Amino acid sequence: MENFESKNLNNKRVALNTLGCRLNLSETGSIAQGFKDRGYDIVEFGEPADVIFINTCTVTDSADSSCRNLIRKAHNSSPEGKIVVAGCYAQMEPEKIAGMQGVDLVLGNSEKYKVFEYLDEESENQVHVDKSWEFFGAATTEADTHTRAFLKIQDGCNYVCSFCIIPFARGRSRAISIKDAVSEAQKLVSSGFKEIVLTGVNIGEYEQSSGEKLHDLVASLLAIDGLERFRLSSVEPNTFTDELIAVLKSSPKVMDHFHIPLQSGDDEILSAMRRRYTVADYKKVIAKLMVAFPNAGIGADMIVGFPGETKEQFENTFNLAKELPITHFHVFPYSKRKNTTAAKMENHIHSAEKKSRVKSLIMFGDAKLNLFTEDQIGKITKVLFERRNKLGFFEGYTSNYLRVQVQTELDLSNQISNVCLTRIESGKLFGELLQ
Ligand code: SF4
Numbered sequence: 342m343e344n345f346e347s348k349n350l351n352n353k354r355v356a357l358n359t360l361g362c363r364l365n366l367s368e369t370g371s372i373a374q375g376f377k378d379r380g381y382d383i384v385e386f387g388e389p390a391d392v393i394f395i396n397t398c399t400v401t402d403s404a405d406s407s408c409r410n411l412i413r414k415a416h417n418s419s420p421e422g423k424i425v426v427a428g429c430y431a432q433m434e435p436e437k438i439a440g441m442q443g444v445d446l447v448l449g450n451s452e453k454y455k456v457f458e459y460l461d462e463e464s465e466n467q468v469h470v471d472k473s474w475e476f477f478g479a480a481t482t483e484a485d486t487h488t489r490a491f492l493k494i495q496d497g498c499n500y501v502c503s504f505c506i507i508p509f510a511r512g513r514s515r516a517i518s519i520k521d522a523v524s525e526a527q528k529l530v531s532s533g534f535k536e537i538v539l540t541g542v543n544i545g546e547y548e549q550s551s552g553e554k555l556h557d558l559v560a561s562l563l564a565i566d567g568l569e570r571f572r573l574s575s576v577e578p579n580t581f582t583d584e585l586i587a588v589l590k591s592s593p594k595v596m597d598h599f600h601i602p603l604q605s606g607d608d609e610i611l612s613a614m615r616r617r618y619t620v621a622d623y624k625k626v627i628a629k630l631m632v633a634f635p636n637a638g639i640g641a642d643m644i645v646g647f648p649g650e651t652k653e654q655f656e657n658t659f660n661l662a663k664e665l666p667i668t669h670f671h672v673f674p675y676s677k678r679k680n681t682t683a684a685k686m687e688n689h690i691h692s693a694e695k696k697s698r699v700k701s702l703i704m705f706g707d708a709k710l711n712l713f714t715e716d717q718i719g720k721i722t723k724v725l726f727e728r729r730n731k732l733g734f735f736e737g738y739t740s741n742y743l744r745v746q747v748q749t750e751l752d753l754s755n756q757i758s759n760v761c762l763t764r765i766e767s768g769k770l771f772g773e774l775l776q
Contacts, residue, residue, distance in 0.1 A: 545580020
């Protein structure tokens, strides 16, 4: 974040905040750029601002309540500022949000990109939420530091997982063409980004939505001169094809970190969730990836306490997570979402029991990540450095998505350097810069 002192005090100020997934983060990046292009200065959320833009999530009840807390915080720090609430929660509960103190604009997922026009309209408490589901804000986005960019190639989802509200909040699947994706990626590379992260709600739906193959898209992106690192965000296990793995393996630009939602390690629960794979399918995908990328970090979402989940079924999830080389656990308690099939199911799990299952899986996940990290000590890896932290160390991510810090006088911002991983202290990974 730039220093506020160095800014033109006549400029308008905007503070942005994002809840939820990487896709939301990438979309906020695009919108932030739009504000900058219109002469706004971006300030930290919580500082006084003329406009406060909150891009929301509605994946769980706690996401909804975090959003309401952010609105209250924004109103306290900028009582005169215009508060814009946009995105998935705004799409689902516009009137409730519009009724909150200080809220000026409520924008759905398509309308959020037109925030600048709505701000010019000057009328108060406007709600703009429709279901046109255009593809917006597609490609060029900016991450919080000028190193990794998120490239959105797909939005919406045609699956109907029984717990999920996202298809209601983001509409049916749609995608951009390979040609457009490459052109946007080229712009990102020309503007200095070294790493591109491919994002979407369900990027495995790319072929259904665009008529082109996901692995062809990835191959075209990997061929871009000047692009140095490439990551995939979440890919559903049933859409992780052999062709895709072959394309990924063929390029040294591909980072060996993959996010493959698991949700449950029990076939009956997977079927009740209407997931499109079995435990055996999931295991096969992971096994293939580990052959291609033996040092990979693997992230997996897991939902604990789905309606009717018995202790044994939870243990199946726990044991599968133990057996497989999953390193980054993303554990969520099942959360009832209105109008979903799962919400109407019987045998909802008591919240105390859910909490205890979640806690045990998170604790186990932390221990497994520590073991994986310890295992990396002595290895040499390339790190894309982002920024100097408050303690004076430079930080960045390894290819398999471990945050590492090094001591150096050099300015390593947006540099890729070889690092020998040397030690873990207070849970943090340290390395030494190699020349
Ligand atoms: S794949 Fe399932 S969980 Fe993921 S967005 Fe689509 S409906 Fe939701």
